[in-house]
Amino acid sequence: MGRRRQAVTIKHVAADAGVSLQTVSRVINNEPNVRPAMKERVRASIDKLGYTPSIAAQRMSGSRSYLILAINDRERTIADWRARQGTDWVDQMLLGGMLTCAEHGYRMIVELVDTHNDHVERELGAALTALQPDGVILTPPHSENPLITGLLAERGIPFARIGSIAPGPGIAMTMDDEHSARIATEHLIALGHRRVGFIAGPEDYSLSGWRIEGWQQGMDAAGLPHDDLCERGDFGYESGREAARRLLDLADPATAIIASSDQMTLAMLELARERGLSVPDDLSLVSFDNTPIVRFSNPPLTAVDQPIAATIARAVELLITHRGKPQTDQPIVVSGALVKRGSCGPAAHA
Amino acid sequence: MGRRRQAVTIKHVAADAGVSLQTVSRVINNEPNVRPAMKERVRASIDKLGYTPSIAAQRMSGSRSYLILAINDRERTIADWRARQGTDWVDQMLLGGMLTCAEHGYRMIVELVDTHNDHVERELGAALTALQPDGVILTPPHSENPLITGLLAERGIPFARIGSIAPGPGIAMTMDDEHSARIATEHLIALGHRRVGFIAGPEDYSLSGWRIEGWQQGMDAAGLPHDDLCERGDFGYESGREAARRLLDLADPATAIIASSDQMTLAMLELARERGLSVPDDLSLVSFDNTPIVRFSNPPLTAVDQPIAATIARAVELLITHRGKPQTDQPIVVSGALVKRGSCGPAAHA
DNA sequence: CTGAAAGCGCTAACAA
DNA sequence: TTGTTAGCGCTTTCAG
Numbered sequence: 001m002g003r004r005r006q007a008v009t010i011k012h013v014a015a016d017a018g019v020s021l022q023t024v025s026r027v028i029n030n031e032p033n034v035r036p037a038m039k040e041r042v043r044a045s046i047d048k049l050g051y052t053p054s055i056a057a058q059r060m061s062g063s064r065s066y067l068i069l070a071i072n073d074r075e076r077t078i079a080d081w082r083a084r085q086g087t088d089w090v091d092q093m094l095l096g097g098m099l100t101c102a103e104h105g106y107r108m109i110v111e112l113v114d115t116h117n118d119h120v121e122r123e124l125g126a127a128l129t130a131l132q133p134d135g136v137i138l139t140p141p142h143s144e145n146p147l148i149t150g151l152l153a154e155r156g157i158p159f160a161r162i163g164s165i166a167p168g169p170g171i172a173m174t175m176d177d178e179h180s181a182r183i184a185t186e187h188l189i190a191l192g193h194r195r196v197g198f199i200a201g202p203e204d205y206s207l208s209g210w211r212i213e214g215w216q217q218g219m220d221a222a223g224l225p226h227d228d229l230c231e232r233g234d235f236g237y238e239s240g241r242e243a244a245r246r247l248l249d250l251a252d253p254a255t256a257i258i259a260s261s262d263q264m265t266l267a268m269l270e271l272a273r274e275r276g277l278s279v280p281d282d283l284s285l286v287s288f289d290n291t292p293i294v295r296f297s298n299p300p301l302t303a304v305d306q307p308i309a310a311t312i313a314r315a316v317e318l319l320i321t322h323r324g325k326p327q328t329d330q331p332i333v334v335s336g337a338l339v340k341r342g343s344c345g346p347a348a349h350a
Numbered sequence: 351m352g353r354r355r356q357a358v359t360i361k362h363v364a365a366d367a368g369v370s371l372q373t374v375s376r377v378i379n380n381e382p383n384v385r386p387a388m389k390e391r392v393r394a395s396i397d398k399l400g401y402t403p404s405i406a407a408q409r410m411s412g413s414r415s416y417l418i419l420a421i422n423d424r425e426r427t428i429a430d431w432r433a434r435q436g437t438d439w440v441d442q443m444l445l446g447g448m449l450t451c452a453e454h455g456y457r458m459i460v461e462l463v464d465t466h467n468d469h470v471e472r473e474l475g476a477a478l479t480a481l482q483p484d485g486v487i488l489t490p491p492h493s494e495n496p497l498i499t500g501l502l503a504e505r506g507i508p509f510a511r512i513g514s515i516a517p518g519p520g521i522a523m524t525m526d527d528e529h530s531a532r533i534a535t536e537h538l539i540a541l542g543h544r545r546v547g548f549i550a551g552p553e554d555y556s557l558s559g560w561r562i563e564g565w566q567q568g569m570d571a572a573g574l575p576h577d578d579l580c581e582r583g584d585f586g587y588e589s590g591r592e593a594a595r596r597l598l599d600l601a602d603p604a605t606a607i608i609a610s611s612d613q614m615t616l617a618m619l620e621l622a623r624e625r626g627l628s629v630p631d632d633l634s635l636v637s638f639d640n641t642p643i644v645r646f647s648n649p650p651l652t653a654v655d656q657p658i659a660a661t662i663a664r665a666v667e668l669l670i671t672h673r674g675k676p677q678t679d680q681p682i683v684v685s686g687a688l689v690k691r692g693s694c695g696p697a698a699h700a
Numbered sequence: 701c702t703g704a705a706a707g708c709g710c711t712a713a714c715a716a
Numbered sequence: 717t718t719g720t721t722a723g724c725g726c727t728t729t730c731a732g
Contacts, residue, residue, distance in 0.1 A: 005412070006479065006482075007479070007505075008479075050472065050475060052475070052476040052479040052480050053479075053480065054409075054410075054479060054480065054482060055406075055480050055481065056405075056406040056407075056409040056410050056415065056482060057406075057410060059404075059406040060406050060407060060410050062355070065406065066480075078445070078449070080441075081438075081441050081442065081444065081445040081659075082445065084438060084442075084641075084642050085642055086436035086438070086641075086642035086643060088431075088434060088436065088438070088441075090440075090441055090444065091430075091431050091438075091440055091441065092431065092434075094431065094440065094460065095428070095431040095432065098460065098462070099428070102462075107459055107461075107481070109457055109459055110444065110448065110460075111457075112448070112452075122400065125400065125402070126402040129356065129357070129358075129402040129403075129404060130402050130403065130404065130405050130416075131405065131457070132356075132404060132406060155357075291434075291436075292434050292435055292436035292642065292643060293436060293642060293643060293646050296643055296646035296647060297646060298648065309431075
């Protein structure tokens with residue numbers, strides 16, 4: 001069988017309903033200026049024939065493609081998939097994104113793009129022309145890559161920047177990292193800790209900085225010094241270990257530590273065990289991300305939950321309904337929450 | 351800005367290279383009958399202008415859509431995403447599927463479909479006409495849903511049936527469940543177990559049956575009776591608990607149990623703990639799936655790893671390169687392996 | 701080996 | 717309120 005032709009097209013519906021193509025098109029797209037009776041008749045034919053529009057054809061004629069592109073960092077995503085460590089970022093994106101897309105007759109396509117690459121523009125540009133998406137969702141660290149945001153803006157494609165609050169084209173969205181970090185810090189301080197360390201993420205993620213600020217605010221508000229208590233990691237296990245080591249080797253060591261990823265926190269847990277420190281008796285730990293595995297460590301980790309599904313769902317909604325024009329210039333914020341488990345306890349008094 | 355038009359089309363390339371549209375098209379599609387010099391010239395223009403074909407247009411003109419649809423069970427998939435228990439089935443599908451698609455200039459779109467639904471055909475049919483995929487990947491339990499396979503066959507769309515070895519249209523593929531179950535059984539028998547229980551999956555999954563067979567073969571080969579040692583679950587935690595209870599309450603209880611999912615095995619682990627049974631000293635456990643969490647239980651679980659990524663990658667490959675016509679009628683088998691961890695030990699002698 | 705013409709299914713612009 | 721016309725960007729005939 002050679003070329004596949006569409007079984008039932010708008011033509012068949014038009015013929016069946018005894019109206020013009022255009023009228024059918026209007027009904028499909030819920031456009032005004034169709035008498036209810038007509039609309040009814042057309043709807044009936046559509047149902048009867050089991051007609052569904054071809055999105056390729058719809059796109060061709062200059063209208064929407066009904067496609068939303070969700071862009072993730074290639075390297076990190078593939079590494080996570082390979083490592084099989086339970087990182088469910090992509091799953092949560094799909095949960096929020098796919099389902100919301102489906103509600104509007106859209107599909108979501110996941111695309112992996114290399115940020116640290118000379119030809120990001122080529123790579124992304126090709127995906128954009130090939131797919132012609134009606135909207136794009138950028139996740140860190142792409143959200144703040146000017147090559148990417150610039151390209152999107154230039155092409156006039158609506159997009160959302162997750163984890164970016166800078167002004168400029170695209171819908172800025174944040175999971176309120178600053179607030180989350182502060183909540184976590186306050187939780188620890190309320191437990192009596194005065195030496196609360198913080199392990200930040202890499203600098204090319206803006207949210208790394210916001211989290212530091214939230215932590216600092218919490219410490220400042222309680223009048224606690226914190227100059228020596230901030231370290232950096234790259235979200236990975238090894239880096240968490242190194243950072244934790246420094247924090248514990250301080251003359252006046254941290255008694256509680258907040259780390260910016262589950263892997264880093266797990267590394268701290270392991271280090272604590274090696275050193276004979278009990279968690280939470282000798283050391284309290286708070287994690288960021290709340291991926292599945294944190295419930296299975298011993299003790300399970302208290303963690304900041306990132307509302308990924310809700311954020312992506314919101315992004316899709318905005319992209320589709322407002323065609324990317326936000327009603328406000330303010331960043332959209334979807335806040336996370338602290339999930340308390342067994343890794344935090346009262347500070348041992350000196 | 352109103353209608354979005356393509357910036358650089360085949361026309362521009364043709365003009366730039368001073369050839370006809372047709373010639374450019376031939377070059378793009380690697381068709382024969384183009385003089386090398388021409389081809390070179392066209393390629394240069396393509397590069398220079400940064401041209402990428404629009405897949406919508408390609409599809410419209412009756413050629414490929416460069417889209418592969420991967421279909422999963424809606425209910426189960428959403429439940430897994432919501433539960434956040436580390437099930438990384440979808441991630442592994444993407445790892446194998448997306449990357450292989452990308453190698454061939456294809457994209458993979460994940461679609462959720464309700465099997466237990468009167469209008470499966472409507473639902474899937476709509477997706478097929480909307481997207482016009484060049485190939486479809488069916489996962490259990492869709493792989494053996496005649497409404498689905500029938501529809502695909504009728505429309506002449508190439509498809510792969512993961513976890514289905516029945517003859518018929520579509521590429522049959524299996525992860526060798528029977529073999530895996532047998533390996534697991536033999537492993538336990540080699541450790542001295544004579545009462546090896548088995549907790550199967552639901553009946554609408556063929557692979558449930560294959561696993562039972564593999565286990566039976568292993569038991570038979572060792573001359574061990576097993577009539578009372580097989581129970582069924584639904585892959586979920588609760589069902590695993592119930593099944594395990596029955597196996598442990600036998601007059602001559604199981605000393606080792608293989609369960610068809612990680613959740614069911616985790617349930618057994620918990621039950622064992624409650625009953626004061628040590629794993630692996632008093633009870634040995636083998637799981638199926640090998641999702642991330644099994645490494646974090648205590649003890650970590652010995653598990654059969656399902657080569658999802660490899661299988662999906664293979665499916666995509668076959669779909670794209672052979673346009674769905676397998677070279678053989680035999681099912682394609684991609685075998686899993688037993689990953690040994692701490693949940694199995696020698697049988698305590700009576 | 702290369703090119704010109706026709707059309708895929710749909711919608712925007714215009715006319716009635 | 718409805719219908720007509722002209723493409724969208726590409727590939728398939730079919731001629732040269």
